[in-house]
Amino acid sequence: MSTRHRLLSLLVENHPGVLNKVSSMIRRRGMNITSLTVGETDDDSVSRMTIAIDVGRAQADQAVKQLYKLIEVVKISDITEDPIVDRELVLVKVAASRGDRSELLQIVEIFKAKIADVGTESMVLEMSGSEDQVETFLELVRPFGIREVARSGTVAMARGRDGLRLSSKHQGRGAAAQPDLEAADQKRRAAGVLVGD
Amino acid sequence: MATVQVTGTTTANGTKPVVINEGDVVTGAEILLECLRREKVDTIFGYPGGANLWIYRHLPKFPDLHHILVRHEQGATHMADGYARARRGTAGVVFATSGPGALNCVTGIATAQYDSTPLVVITGQVATVAVGTDAFQESDVIGVTMSIVKHSYLVQDIESLPRIVREAFHIATTGRPGVVVIDLPKDIQNQKHAFHWPAEPVRLRSYNPTTKGNPLQIRRAAQLIDEAKRPCLLAGRGVLISQAEDELLELSRRASIPVGWTLLGTGTYPVGDELSLHMVGFMGAGYTNKSVLGCDLLIMVGMRADDRVTTKIDSFAPQVENIIHIDIDPAEIGKNVRPTLPIVGDAKHVLGEIAKLVQPKRLDSWITQIDRWKEEHPIRYRTNTGVLQPQDVLKEMYRLADSEAIVVADVGQNQIWGALWWDYRQSGLYLNSGGAGTMGFAFPASLGVKRARPEKTVWCVAGEGGFVMTMQELATAVHENLDVKIVILNNYCLGMVRQFQDDYYEGVRSAIDLHGAPDFVKLADAYGIPAWRTERIGDVPGILKQMLDHPGPCLAEFIIDPEANVRPIVPLGAGLPDFVEEIVEEGM
Secondary structure, three states: OOOOEEEEEEEEEOOOOHHHHHHHHHHHOOOOEEEEEEEEOOOOOEEEEEEEEEOOHHHHHHHHHHHHOOOOEEEEEEOOOOOEEEEEEEEEEEEOOOOOHHHHHHHHHHOOOEEEEEOOOEEEEEEEEOHHHHHHHHHHHHHHOEEEEEEEEEEEEEOOOOOOOOOOOOOOEOOOOOOOHHHHHHHHHHHOOOOOO | OOOOOOOOOOOHHHHOOOOOOOOOEEEHHHHHHHHHHHOOOOEEEEOOOOOOHHHHHHHHHOOOOEEEEOOOHHHHHHHHHHHHHHOOOOOEEEEEOOOHHHHOOHHHHHHHHHOOOOEEEEEEEOOHHHOOOOOOOOOOHHHHHHHHOOEEEEOOOHHHHHHHHHHHHHHHHOOOOOEEEEEEEHHHHOOEEEOOOOOOOOOEOOEOOOOOOOHHHHHHHHHHHHHOOOEEEEEOHHHHHOOOHHHHHHHHHHHOOOEEEOHHHOOOOOOOOOOEEEEOOOOOOHHHHHHHHHOOEEEEEOOOOOHHHHOOHHHOOOOOOEEEEEEOOHHHOOOOOOOOEEEEOOHHHHHHHHHHHOOOOOOHHHHHHHHHHHHHOOOOOOOOOOOOOHHHHHHHHHHHOOOOOEEEEOOOHHHHHHHHOOOOOOOOOEEOOOOOOOOOOHHHHHHHHHHHOOOOOEEEEEEHHHHHHOHHHHHHHHHOOOOEEEEEEEOOEOHHHHHHHHHHOOOOOOOOEOOOOOOHHHHHHHOOOOEEEEOOHHHHHHHHHHHHHOOOOEEEEEEOOOOOOOOOEOOOOOOHHHOEOOOOOOOO
16 A cells, blocks of 8 residues: 555444545545445444545544544544555456466466456456555556456454444444435335325 | 324314324424424524425414524525524524525525534425435435535434434534534425434434543643743634633633634623733734734634634744644644644633633733734724725724624625724624625524524624625514614625735726615615615714614615725735734824
């Protein structure tokens, strides 16, 4: 990860619309998101986000403070300088003629990658590792001819016993749920109408 | 247990006052209104339309919720804003319909949010099944207002409505106050459900504002104050919001700390006291800026240190050894100015604790130095020009008005003149849109102020440019008999823009000519309220006296010098030491 990136871990209320608020807040403060992942946690009321932003430390401090002001953000940690495990998953479709395949397979083995799909003229490779490892892997397969790349973005957590969890400080409920447009859509379809009364 | 008859037709019970008890099955609109009543709301500023008509259908059954029908939704938000500023700790409440109604609220929402004023804005939304279909008068209010609210809710189901209302008032009024929007679809307004009031206090795991300052930091602050030889304190709107004026005065007098203020902090410290400075920054008093530059300890309380305070950021107190920044919002600390000692907490608590710890002292030589700066850099204006000056009007208003009258200023030159030429000795007597700088704020806001504080004399001071932006609310003033004294300082141009163009945009006057303004006396007459106009200084006292004697809204138009400027001023792009003062020729 380049030195200018800061890596933030967030626990947020698992409501629709929260991702929008978090990303809008970072945009409004003039910062650029280079990677953002979000998923549920063991507590289904809480989602976890990992955000890489392209700023220095002082600006990241400001981002953390501003994000804390969002009612649905429960906890944030800037883990850039912490000992962490960080992983990114990449799928890459590489042109692979018969002659290239053995060389590609060597790279796959070195990076503990997998072959997710094989076609007559291409292969889909699957690899996970730190952002740096993913970059290096892509560099090495590039000469074969990359057709398509899909990267998951980084997920990360601190090493050791401590981690980002809700503590006794976080008593009480989450704020009331936010707009669930999907549910509204289902209701609408069930009602068989497009416009209300 | 009283049951509520909801028939939807015009029966005898259709508008009869109701009592709603726990478990009564009523409509969403009634649940909302009952929740507002339990939140002790007494005034709603609103405008009905297609998507909030069920709320208005049931409103007459709640006579203790007084509804003020505005003439534009922007007016409703400014009125609620003025109401909330004048009645500290209470949220202003707004009703608007979906689509254009809600969108008209946007400017007023931003205005309140920027100045940390609590509002709960309840917008009607198209029916749940129509949300997302671009239905008639549908707008994504939540999306549009996202970056200018503290929090917002789209109500998804009727069960959550009371909880949302409770959370909304809690969030709006606690911590750093702000605006909460509740978007309520019309079908939910008319759905029936058992009323259940969540009596337990609101506790949100993700929202716990820090109000008490860290004791170690507080002790360190007291130590820095004890060591300081030239301390200086700047008070912002946070001091007013947390009602920390007494603690501020106590600390200042005990440790001999001169106090200045931001535009929004005007009145937090009595003007004219021995230790009082004046407004700081871009258009602040020269002696305040000198004190900020010359102090060895700067204490900033409840303020954001924005660009109107700091001017060029690296010119703001660069030599000052220690800066203490106290604010309830941690995001404001270190955002613009890096303090040596940050304290997150409520101003009242933190100042009170520090005041208990500091050693009493008197810093005579520092006070003498400040007195010298006060003599060298007085706030002054051009008198004896033969043309009515805006300051003449304000000084005369101050002389005649009682010292507890409230001045609501608009935006532009009138705003700064209002802050500099009236000796506020209490906070809450000067209100303005300091953060957003919304022209058209003053008049509707002053109506909200009058509603909140009917015992006070309320002056609205505006330029003719800002006044016409929201003057349709004259009808509201008349309809509600809201006794606001409107003072229009008319220079037939956009004065602040004219001044900036003259001084910083190469002297080219462009798009500032406001000739074509209505005859304001005739305009007032059209609304049936008395009005006066003059361009002579000698007429000013008589007109002001008649305004004070008139028991109802009235208006005076003062034709002022179109060349009058705001002074002192730090030229755009310059720094705090470079303030320019009014040149007053001797012997004139």
